[in-house]
Amino acid sequence: MSASFRFEVLQKDTGTGARCGRLHTPHGTVETPVFMPVGTLGTVKAVGQDDLQALGAEVLLGNTYHLMLRPGEDLIRSLGGLHRFMAWPRALLTDSGGFQVFSLAKARKVSDQGVLFQSHLDGSPQLLTPERSIAIQEALGADIIMAFDECPPSTADRAVVEQALVRTTAWLHRCAAAWSRGPNALFGIVQGGLDVGLRRRHVEEVCAVELPGYALGGYSVGEAPERMHASVAQVAPLLPADRPRYLMGVGTPVDLVQAMAAGVDMFDCVLPTRCARNGLLFTSTGRLVIRNAAYARDGGPVDALCSCYVCRTYSRAYLRHLFSTREVLALRLNTLHNLHHYLELMRSARAAIAAQRFAAFAADVVAREGPAGPETDEGLAED
Amino acid sequence: MSASFRFEVLQKDTGTGARCGRLHTPHGTVETPVFMPVGTLGTVKAVGQDDLQALGAEVLLGNTYHLMLRPGEDLIRSLGGLHRFMAWPRALLTDSGGFQVFSLAKARKVSDQGVLFQSHLDGSPQLLTPERSIAIQEALGADIIMAFDECPPSTADRAVVEQALVRTTAWLHRCAAAWSRGPNALFGIVQGGLDVGLRRRHVEEVCAVELPGYALGGYSVGEAPERMHASVAQVAPLLPADRPRYLMGVGTPVDLVQAMAAGVDMFDCVLPTRCARNGLLFTSTGRLVIRNAAYARDGGPVDALCSCYVCRTYSRAYLRHLFSTREVLALRLNTLHNLHHYLELMRSARAAIAAQRFAAFAADVVAREGPAGPETDEGLAED
Numbered sequence: 001m002s003a004s005f006r007f008e009v010l011q012k013d014t015g016t017g018a019r020c021g022r023l024h025t026p027h028g029t030v031e032t033p034v035f036m037p038v039g040t041l042g043t044v045k046a047v048g049q050d051d052l053q054a055l056g057a058e059v060l061l062g063n064t065y066h067l068m069l070r071p072g073e074d075l076i077r078s079l080g081g082l083h084r085f086m087a088w089p090r091a092l093l094t095d096s097g098g099f100q101v102f103s104l105a106k107a108r109k110v111s112d113q114g115v116l117f118q119s120h121l122d123g124s125p126q127l128l129t130p131e132r133s134i135a136i137q138e139a140l141g142a143d144i145i146m147a148f149d150e151c152p153p154s155t156a157d158r159a160v161v162e163q164a165l166v167r168t169t170a171w172l173h174r175c176a177a178a179w180s181r182g183p184n185a186l187f188g189i190v191q192g193g194l195d196v197g198l199r200r201r202h203v204e205e206v207c208a209v210e211l212p213g214y215a216l217g218g219y220s221v222g223e224a225p226e227r228m229h230a231s232v233a234q235v236a237p238l239l240p241a242d243r244p245r246y247l248m249g250v251g252t253p254v255d256l257v258q259a260m261a262a263g264v265d266m267f268d269c270v271l272p273t274r275c276a277r278n279g280l281l282f283t284s285t286g287r288l289v290i291r292n293a294a295y296a297r298d299g300g301p302v303d304a305l306c307s308c309y310v311c312r313t314y315s316r317a318y319l320r321h322l323f324s325t326r327e328v329l330a331l332r333l334n335t336l337h338n339l340h341h342y343l344e345l346m347r348s349a350r351a352a353i354a355a356q357r358f359a360a361f362a363a364d365v366v367a368r369e370g371p372a373g374p375e376t377d378e379g380l381a382e383d
Numbered sequence: 384m385s386a387s388f389r390f391e392v393l394q395k396d397t398g399t400g401a402r403c404g405r406l407h408t409p410h411g412t413v414e415t416p417v418f419m420p421v422g423t424l425g426t427v428k429a430v431g432q433d434d435l436q437a438l439g440a441e442v443l444l445g446n447t448y449h450l451m452l453r454p455g456e457d458l459i460r461s462l463g464g465l466h467r468f469m470a471w472p473r474a475l476l477t478d479s480g481g482f483q484v485f486s487l488a489k490a491r492k493v494s495d496q497g498v499l500f501q502s503h504l505d506g507s508p509q510l511l512t513p514e515r516s517i518a519i520q521e522a523l524g525a526d527i528i529m530a531f532d533e534c535p536p537s538t539a540d541r542a543v544v545e546q547a548l549v550r551t552t553a554w555l556h557r558c559a560a561a562w563s564r565g566p567n568a569l570f571g572i573v574q575g576g577l578d579v580g581l582r583r584r585h586v587e588e589v590c591a592v593e594l595p596g597y598a599l600g601g602y603s604v605g606e607a608p609e610r611m612h613a614s615v616a617q618v619a620p621l622l623p624a625d626r627p628r629y630l631m632g633v634g635t636p637v638d639l640v641q642a643m644a645a646g647v648d649m650f651d652c653v654l655p656t657r658c659a660r661n662g663l664l665f666t667s668t669g670r671l672v673i674r675n676a677a678y679a680r681d682g683g684p685v686d687a688l689c690s691c692y693v694c695r696t697y698s699r700a701y702l703r704h705l706f707s708t709r710e711v712l713a714l715r716l717n718t719l720h721n722l723h724h725y726l727e728l729m730r731s732a733r734a735a736i737a738a739q740r741f742a743a744f745a746a747d748v749v750a751r752e753g754p755a756g757p758e759t760d761e762g763l764a765e766d
Binding site: 049309329332 | 430431432463680692704710
């Protein structure tokens with residue numbers, strides 16, 4: 001494990017599997033459980049790095065697939081790495097590109113070597129292998145980098161999923177071999193769909209490789225939220241308790257509290273940012289569609305219980321006006337609010353864990369949000 | 384004159400007609416010469432009110448034509464007025480809608496009564512008269528409101544211009560009669576194209592009406608900048624020296640220093656904000672097209688002499704990447720930089736006036752920017 005990366009569990013909730021922890025990275029510490037805003041192309045869409053610091057974000061996610069195509073990892077490395085390129089002084093995590101290759105690329109040919117695909121931008125041929133994914137991620141220089149995995153569709157046959165697990169394990173060994181063990185902490189990824197037996201077997205294979213952290217991939221790809229919750233509840237506790245556990249691409253506030261109860265420490269999802277840009281706002285009493293005519297003359301804040309800059313400053317009527325007239329500011333203000341909602345949810349969750357009342361906290365979130373959130377889909381992993 | 388509105392001249396440059404002053408408004412004082420960012424629909428496109436306060440903007444402009452259509456002055460009044468609606472605690476100025484009616488509306492019929500036009504949004508019929516323009520502006524509640532004028536095309540025959548002047552004068556008297564003389568200070572507008580004789584005659588007619596301030600309209604509508612500079616140099620000094628002089632819809636940095644030398648105190652223009660959204664950045668050494676390939680690997684700031692948040696934080700390479708990938712953040716960062724450039728230009732101009740060195744300052748700006756800026760046109764008055 002990298003000397004500059006360390007995880008410590010600080011507190012455990014006795015009634016659930018939830019825990020508070022701290023990730024020590026070369027770019028500062030990260031309190032867990034943590035939500036990581038998605039900054040696909042080196043920017044969390046519609047907000048600035050000043051905004052993200054003010055919101056209290058401690059770690060952002062970047063997408064290898066997108067950044068290798070534009071502006072390219074060589075350019076970013078030559079300018080000092082992704083932190084410096086995007087002027088983000090705190091921690092960064094990059095995904096491996098695997099998920100995007102399987103969901104975004106125009107045509108792809110998967111072999112044991114890797115994935116040959118066409119860029120969704122210009123159709124240019126690109127080869128992504130475990131070795132190249134690690135090389136790109138080390139060039140970008142994120143504090144946490146992810147193994148290159150095969151993410152089969154949620155509708156795949158068991159035989160296809162099993163084949164993907166064999167390949168993902170083989171690729172994990174190649175990623176670990178290619179990894180320079182420098183300042184970038186490599187996390188392995190467990191796949192296996194909703195089949196707990198397959199997940200259990202893959203946890204053993206992945207965790208046999210000693211790594212600074214482990215992730216669960218292949219969730220929130222179209223299945224009912226309850227099925228995901230049930231699977232994560234069984235699988236997350238199988239991951240090593242002394243390593244951070246990262247549930248990739250998830251999810252709604254309800255998904256997050258359910259997974260935290262199972263001991264998950266890290267999350268990312270485009271839901272708060274993408275919903276914001278579509279005018280869907282998260283509040284303490286559920287969701288709000290800001291373009292609704294009901295808000296045209298509503299001088300109150302989006303959420304009377306919210307302390308964010310937007311709720312302290314602007315009315316629903318003003319936000320509706322901005323959204324209705326397609327003003328650019330609508331995107332930033334809506335995004336600021338939704339990200340604050342998510343980051344505040346995590347702050348409250350950590351406080352609830354520390355106070356040994358996480359079960360009650362989670363039940364309250366479920367009651368306020370409703371049992372299921374808006375449908376998530378494959379597209380949600382790329383903002 | 385409104386008791387809550389007061390203008391004082393603080394210093395005069397002896398070498399030119401430039402002067403420093405202070406506008407006292409119900410929403411704070413404004414140091415002049417001042418540049419007013421244009422917030423057409425109750426938002427300066429792509430930046431927040433937090434950004435504008437941080438930039439040091441002391442007064443913003445709103446557009447009566449746009450706001451009467453969306454969200455409507457009744458809605459804004461019912462929510463406490465435009466300041467409160469957009470959460471802007473400092474001064475506001477609204478135009479009369481005249482310019483937009485003549486340049487934007489789909490079809491219009493001008494009579495002595497006013498202008499009957501179709502909304503550019505939905506074709507709905509609308510009537511704007513001097514009385515209605517004042518009523519809308521008082522409903523919006525800006526600190527400075529403008530008389531409803533007829534703005535003839537720059538290519539109009541002298542007879543057409545003369546007819547417009549007669550109507551504008553008649554409408555000014557109706558505006559002054561309709562004006563409640565409350566907290567909203569009414570400014571008159573002088574028209575007359577590039578004909579100094581017509582301008583001189585209209586100055587006399589307009590300034591015969593005792594008002595808190597006077598503006599020059601109908602410039603920067605397609606004429607060569609040098610012709611505008613020459614005309615403004617002759618006309619601006621004819622306006623009362625103890626009232627603020629406002630040159631509407633102008634202009635480039637060179638336009639601004641030329642007009643300041645003639646004694647103009649107030650400016651607005653969409654140039655910095657619109658150029659920003661198109662990737663054209665103002666710098667101390669001229670203009671920069673951020674999408675140029677030359678900046679792809681340029682780790683330096685947009686302007687090494689600029690102290691704005693963008694130049695302190697981000698590289699040209701990052702800004703080019705954001706612009707090239709059409710990221711929303713590009714719009715905000717480019718706008719922040721260009722507005723800072725303009726507001727800093729005004730701060731430097733005020734310092735130069737106070738130090739009795741405005742002529743040298745103006746010559747320096749002209750040398751750095753080049754004699755003429757990018758072409759301006761009628762569209763520039765609506766951002």
